[in-house]
Amino acid sequence: MAKQILLNNINTPGLASFEVYRQLGGYAAVEKALKDFTPDQVTQEVTKSGMRGRGGAGFPTGVKWGFIDKKSENPRYLVCNYDESEPGTFKDRHIGQLNPHQLIEGMILGSYALGAKTSYIYIRGELFYVLRIIEKAIEEAYKNGFLGENILGSSYSLNLYCHPGAGAYICGEETALLESLEGKRGNPRIKPPFPAIVGLYGSPTVVNNVETIAALPWIINNGADAYAAIGIGNSKGTKLISACGHINKPGIYEIELGLPVEEFIYSDEYCGGIRNGHTLKAVVAGGSSVPILPASLILKTAAGEPRLMSYESLAEGGFQSGTMLGSGGFIVMDETTCIVKNLLTFSRFYHHESCGQCSPCREGTGWMEKILTRIEYGQGTMKDIDLLVNISKHIEGNTICPLGDAAAWPVASAIRHFREEFEEHVKLQKCPF
Amino acid sequence: MQEKLNKTEFNSETLGLVNKIIKRYPQGRQKSALLPLLHIAQAENNGWLSSEIMDYVASLLDIQPIEVYEVASFYSMFNLEPVGNCVIEVCQTGPCWQNGAEEILAHFENRLGIKAGETTADSKFTIKTVECLAACGNAPVIQVGTEYHENLTVKKVDELLAKWQAENKISHTNPYL
Numbered sequence: 001m002a003k004q005i006l007l008n009n010i011n012t013p014g015l016a017s018f019e020v021y022r023q024l025g026g027y028a029a030v031e032k033a034l035k036d037f038t039p040d041q042v043t044q045e046v047t048k049s050g051m052r053g054r055g056g057a058g059f060p061t062g063v064k065w066g067f068i069d070k071k072s073e074n075p076r077y078l079v080c081n082y083d084e085s086e087p088g089t090f091k092d093r094h095i096g097q098l099n100p101h102q103l104i105e106g107m108i109l110g111s112y113a114l115g116a117k118t119s120y121i122y123i124r125g126e127l128f129y130v131l132r133i134i135e136k137a138i139e140e141a142y143k144n145g146f147l148g149e150n151i152l153g154s155s156y157s158l159n160l161y162c163h164p165g166a167g168a169y170i171c172g173e174e175t176a177l178l179e180s181l182e183g184k185r186g187n188p189r190i191k192p193p194f195p196a197i198v199g200l201y202g203s204p205t206v207v208n209n210v211e212t213i214a215a216l217p218w219i220i221n222n223g224a225d226a227y228a229a230i231g232i233g234n235s236k237g238t239k240l241i242s243a244c245g246h247i248n249k250p251g252i253y254e255i256e257l258g259l260p261v262e263e264f265i266y267s268d269e270y271c272g273g274i275r276n277g278h279t280l281k282a283v284v285a286g287g288s289s290v291p292i293l294p295a296s297l298i299l300k301t302a303a304g305e306p307r308l309m310s311y312e313s314l315a316e317g318g319f320q321s322g323t324m325l326g327s328g329g330f331i332v333m334d335e336t337t338c339i340v341k342n343l344l345t346f347s348r349f350y351h352h353e354s355c356g357q358c359s360p361c362r363e364g365t366g367w368m369e370k371i372l373t374r375i376e377y378g379q380g381t382m383k384d385i386d387l388l389v390n391i392s393k394h395i396e397g398n399t400i401c402p403l404g405d406a407a408a409w410p411v412a413s414a415i416r417h418f419r420e421e422f423e424e425h426v427k428l429q430k431c432p433f
Numbered sequence: 434m435q436e437k438l439n440k441t442e443f444n445s446e447t448l449g450l451v452n453k454i455i456k457r458y459p460q461g462r463q464k465s466a467l468l469p470l471l472h473i474a475q476a477e478n479n480g481w482l483s484s485e486i487m488d489y490v491a492s493l494l495d496i497q498p499i500e501v502y503e504v505a506s507f508y509s510m511f512n513l514e515p516v517g518n519c520v521i522e523v524c525q526t527g528p529c530w531q532n533g534a535e536e537i538l539a540h541f542e543n544r545l546g547i548k549a550g551e552t553t554a555d556s557k558f559t560i561k562t563v564e565c566l567a568a569c570g571n572a573p574v575i576q577v578g579t580e581y582h583e584n585l586t587v588k589k590v591d592e593l594l595a596k597w598q599a600e601n602k603i604s605h606t607n608p609y610l
Contacts, residue, residue, distance in 0.1 A: 075459075087526045087565040118459070125472065125510045126566055128579040128608040135609075161457040164608070166468050166508035169564070183467035183500075185507040201462055244528045244569040251570050288527060288565075329569070331528055345527045349564045352509075 002269075003230050005218040005238050006211065007254045010098050016133055018140035021101035027146055029220035030108050034154045037220070042113035046216065048224035050236035055081055055172070055209030056287060056327040058311050065206055067196035068114055074203035078116040079181065080107060082123035082210050083165055083172040086287035086406075087349060088329025091240035092210035094252045096123070096130040099214070100137035104160065106213035108146060109220055111158050114206055118159045122177050125166040135162050169353035173401045174207035176355065187357050188401035211240050232258030235310035239325070241270075245332035248272035261285075261307040261314075262299050265332065278334035282418070285314055286326020288346045289406030291413030292339070293323050319413065338433035339418040340425055343410055344372040350407035358399040364391050365407045372411075375422060378430040385422045389415055441489050443477060450609060451493060463494050467504055470494065471511060472608050480520060480605030481512040509563065517552040517559035519602040522576040525562045528569035533585075537573045538562065540587050544594055557601070578604035 014020040021027070033042055047062025068076060080103070084092040095103055103121070111119045123131050138160055141147045149157045163181055165171050171180045175189035178200050199205020215237065219227045228236050235257035241264070244250045249272035255264065264270045265280065274280050280295040301307055302321035307314065314325045333342065351365035371388055374380050392408035399405070415422060424432050443451060451470060458465035470490050471482060478486045487501040494501075505511045512520070523538045538560070542548055545558050552559040568574045571583030582593060596602075 084567045085565055088528055088569050090567045090569050093567055120457075124567070125468070125508070125608075126576055128472075129581070132579075132609070159457075163457075163465070164469055164472060166472065167510035167563075168508050180468065181465060182462070183464035183494075183496075183504065185504055201459065242570060244572060245531050250572075284527075331531075331569070333531065337531065342527055342530065345525060345530045349526050352564050355507075 002254065002256045002259070003238060004254045005222075005227075005230075006095070006102070006214055006240060007252070010094070015099050016097075016101070016137060018101060018137065018144055021099070022144075025221075026101050026217075027105055029217035030105055030112075030146060031152060033109055033112060033220050034152055034156060039113045039115055042109060042220065045224045046113070046219060049219045049227035050224075050231075050234065051212065051215060051219065051227065052234075052236070052311065053209055054211035054215075054239065054328070056086065056289075058325065061208065061212055064196070064208075065110075065114060067194065068206055069197045069204040070115070072197075072204050074201075075118065076114050076116045077200045077203060077205040078107065078111045078114050078119040079177065079200060079205060079207045080119070080121040080210060080213055081172060081174065081177055081207050082121050082127070083169075083177060084127075084210070085124055085169045085172055086289060086327045086329055087346065088244060088284060088331040089242055089287045089327040090244070091242045091252050091328060093127055093130055094240075095210055095214050096127070096134050100134045101141065102214045102217060103134065103210060104137055104141050104147070106216040107160055108151070108158060109216040110206070110208060110213055111160075112156055117157060118161075120181060120200075121160070121162045122171070122181055123162055123164055124171075125164045128164060131162050131164055138162070168355075169349075170355045170401070170403055173403065176401065177207060178205065185355070187355050188403075190400055230256055232308065232310050233312050235312060235325075239309070239328055241309065241328045241330050243271050243330040243332065246275050246278060246334035246337070247332045248275045255309055257308075257310045258313075259309045261309055264309055264330075265299075271330075271332065274332070274334050276334075278336065280332065281335045281337055282333045282339065284323075284329070284331040284333075284410075286324045287329035288331070288349065289409055290324040290326045291319055291322070291409050292343075292417060293321075293413075294417050297321050297417070298323075319409070320416075323413075336433065338376075338431055339414050339421050340372065340376050341431065341433070343414045344369070344376050346410045347372050347407065350403065354403060354407070358404065360395045360398045361404040361407060364395040364404075367391050368407070368411055375425050376431055378425070378428075380422075380426045382423065382426055384426070385415060385419065441485055443473070447473060447477065447607070450607075455494070464496050464500065466494060467496075467501065468508070469609075471501070471505055475511060476605045476607045480516045480518070481514060515552070516605075517556050519557060519577060519597050519604045520559045520561060521604075522561045522563040522566075523549070524564070524566045524568075524572070524574045524576075526565040529565075529572040529574055532572035534573040536587065537575070537585050537590060540590050541594075544590070557598075577602070578606055579608050
């Protein structure tokens with residue numbers, strides 16, 4: 001059994017209640033930090049652990065915290081990014097639903113490290129039923145002295161609130177999230193300035209993913225070295241992988257980074273292999289935006305090395321033959337899957353979710369959806385395939401936020417690895433599946 | 434169109450909740466409460482945001498009506514036209530598609546005699562297609578109000594519809610309660 005630091009108690013009945021969480025050693029990290037650690041020491045510990053942000057970009061968490069502007073006279077904020085909505089990703093919902101106090105404890109630790117007196121959990125509006133669970137847990141934490149004025153008799157005070165989104169994937173981009181939290185349209189801001197300098201209400205702000213924050217109690221309880229001892233290379237610790245698609249056991253798995261992809265897909269401990277006796281065709285390994293890889297390249301790198309579930313190994317070969325760990329949204333497709341149709345659903349998604357600020361993304365995502373629709377439904381031409389590549393190249397890197405890249409990469413990679421399938425659609429003037 | 438009157442004021446209980454929410458944000462930053470208030474307003478206004486109810490929200494937050502309209506029109510959870518009592522939101526993105534979302538949508542459409550985006554003549558049901566609901570491991574998935582229904586099959590759809598018909602399901606309840 002792999003090391004578990006996030007899900008180890010997840011099946012305990014009543015875990016969402018303060019009482020049960022506390023009995024299992026919950027909030028010990030807050031007690032320890034407030035008693036033994038200065039805020040900077042908490043940051044140092046997180047930096048030393050080598051944990052990288054679990055939202056998708058993989059930036060080292062402690063380093064991100066280190067950028068916070070401590071000279072500013074404005075209040076500082078920690079905001080939890082609970083706007084989970086990258087297709088294939090459904091790990092964060094699990095934490096808030098079943099173990100909300102772990103998230104709250106992490107928020108207290110992070111807020112203490114940053115010197116935040118007010119913090120927010122920005123949760124996608126569709127997950128109101130999770131918001132209610134978290135709000136109930138927050139109430140319990142207040143009642144038991146872990147939130148509010150002078151936590152555990154210390155000089156540190158913190159208020160923590162939930163804030164619902166309302167159906168906009170773009171608000172998972174941290175500056176769009178801050179705009180949304182300010183009651184505006186979710187239009188990403190131009191960076192710099194980064195949120196650590198000019199964030200919520202113009203104040204220094206750190207935005208961290210749910211899974212990142214939920215790992216903080218374990219790091220404080222067990223120490224940075226213990227965390228850094230898990231994983232491989234610069235991929236430290238454990239990662240939640242939400243696995244879905246044509247597998248026997250879809251679900252949320254906590255893996256030690258470095259697990260071979262083949263073991264993850266075929267072992268009974270994880271996905272349990274391809275369902276209905278089918279064979280593996282392709283995988284989107286880190287949420288819909290990362291490049292799709294055919295079976296041969298997801299199981300082994302182009303150099304023939306076994307591919308591992310780590311930031312480095314999944315990226316091995318660059319976009320030519322590699323992909324990204326991303327958010328850990330692991331979508332598996334068997335040989336009955338039409339790559340064009342799957343891509344069409346992704347492109348429709350990005351078109352729908354483009355905020356419309358930047359022309360390449362606003363127009364380009366719509367064009368890609370339109371062209372893919374005509375290829376899938378029998379009106380495509382061979383030129384359309386190159387046109388798709390051309391459009392994706394003109395979106396990539398030319399937008400304020402990464403949504404443009406996220407829309408371009410799936411298109412470019414599907415054509416890179418499955419061009420013959422697009423051509424077949426055009427030749428037959430229909431979908432062969 | 435529904436012939437229902439829009440309530441232009443919240444009752445004291447709802448106003449209590451509204452004031453509690455506004456206090457979560459720093460003084461002068463009450464506009465931050467806009468999304469939470471719009472969720473509540475939509476629930477109180479038969480599931481959609483009329484200009485009247487949006488103007489009321491603007492007055493509660495001391496901001497201009499246009500600041501409310503521009504936000505309401507950005508977020509896909511807000512309905513700017515009347516909807517049925519029970520809004521069925523069917524996910525269509527990759528993993529749900531892989532697991533038969535098109536069949537689920539078609540079954541809802543056939544059973545209710547309407548297409549996605551439409552409302553039944555008796556105003557009981559509206560079908561909407563939505564993008565990823567972040568429950569891909571239990572695809573196909575639909576959302577009704579604040580409920581998720583997962584691992585859907587045609588048989589489960591029939592069961593749900595029978596239940597909702599029998600109880601005159603209303604999906605727009607105050608999401609905070």
